[in-house]
Amino acid sequence: MSETVEQPNQEVGPKPYKGQFAMDPDNLDAELSKIPLFMTQLPEEENDTLSALQSLVFDGTPEEIAQNFKEQGNDCFRAGKIKYKDAITFYTKAIETECKDQKIIEACLANRAQCNLELQNYGRVLSDCSKCLAINPKNVKALYRSAKALLALDKLVEAIDCCDHALAIEPDNKAVKEVKQKAVDRKAMMDKKLKEKEEKEKREREKKEGLERAMKERKIKIKVEDKDVRERANIEYDPETDTISWPVFFLYPEYKESDYIQSFNETNTFQDHLEVIFEHPAPWDAKHEYTADSVEVYFEDTRGLNPKLIKIGKKLPLGKILSLDQYIIKNGVPSFIIIPKNSTFKQGFIDKYKK
DSSP: OOOOOOOOOOOOSSOOOOOTTOOOGGGHHHHHTTSGGGOSSOOSSOOHHHHHHHHHTTOSOHHHHHHHHHHHHHHHHHTOGGGHHHHHHHHHHHHTSOOOOHHHHHHHHHHHHHHHHHTTOHHHHHHHHHHHHHHOTTOHHHHHHHHHHHHHTTOHHHHHHHHHHHHHHOTTOHHHHHHHHHHHHHHHHHHHHHHHHHHHHHHHHHHHHHHHHHHHHTTOOEEOSOHHHHHHOOOEEETTTTEEEEEEEEEETTTTEEEEEEEEETTSBHHHHHHHHTTSOOTTOTTOOOOTTTEEEEEEEOSSSSOEEEEEOTTSBHHHHHTSTTOOEETTOOEEEEEETTOHHHHHHHHGGGO
16 A cells, blocks of 8 residues: 655745845844844955945044944943953054043053953053053052952062052952952962972071081092982981981892892991891892891992902991991992801802902
8 A cells, every 4th residue: 555745835836026135034143144233243255334334433533433442342341251352452443543532541441451351361451551550540440450460470569569559549449458358368378388488498408518518527428420319319417416317228149139228327337227127037038048147248449440349347337337438429329238158159259359
């Protein structure tokens, strides 16, 4: 059984006449946008009617022309943020006329500053407010907008000064008082942070100077081969006890292992740290030869062409060893070789330094 497909209603007969200015009712917004009165943006192509209307803008005295541009700018500003740039254009046209009425120019400068304030163009705000205040030093709006721009730029002293000038003219201006309070609060916070920063820098500077002085007094020598390692080396000087704490490596060449001691005070002995390290057998010490009592401590004397191995007493403090003529600290991190005194590895390792 076949189905009958209904055709949509179609107009029959001759089409009705459409005049030259007839509009398409289905696309009314687009049609209206072609008419200068209803335009929301300038057309790309030439529009004779619009050109004729634009030429009328410049009819009249400079004061009338400037006033007209000012009012157009005000209309754009009231339309909201999407029209702020257009408002700026109209205010600029007003300012660029030969208008002798300074009140119109003053208002346009203040209004253009407000548009730029909303658009966060703070430099332009300050420029326009400055020109506005040159015309009328008591323009509170210009002072207020200058203060808001200066606050946004963290120029807090200047912002407070602008508020003070405005309040001298209008002591009860609530908006100005609010801006001033924000500037005062932020300045207090920033002053506090700056003071804390300066105090911290002073402490660090004094600490560094104290460390340099202490190392000079102890005749400690540091050779820098790797600047990054040297900068990261956490050498701490305690001015109260006049002691230095060092980051130290204990090296175990037999197993190519090491221990890193973050803070080895110069008054502590090697025995102090060895007892802590070997309180329990090291996981790599298969023969259990490494204990605080069974190991010996050495360091390399690198002053000549061939390094020498020097044995030191475990009960000596670190500071005494670092002050020796033979000891040169590489990159700010002292290192010592740990070997079991009765191991088969010991003699072969020492013999390498005798060649």
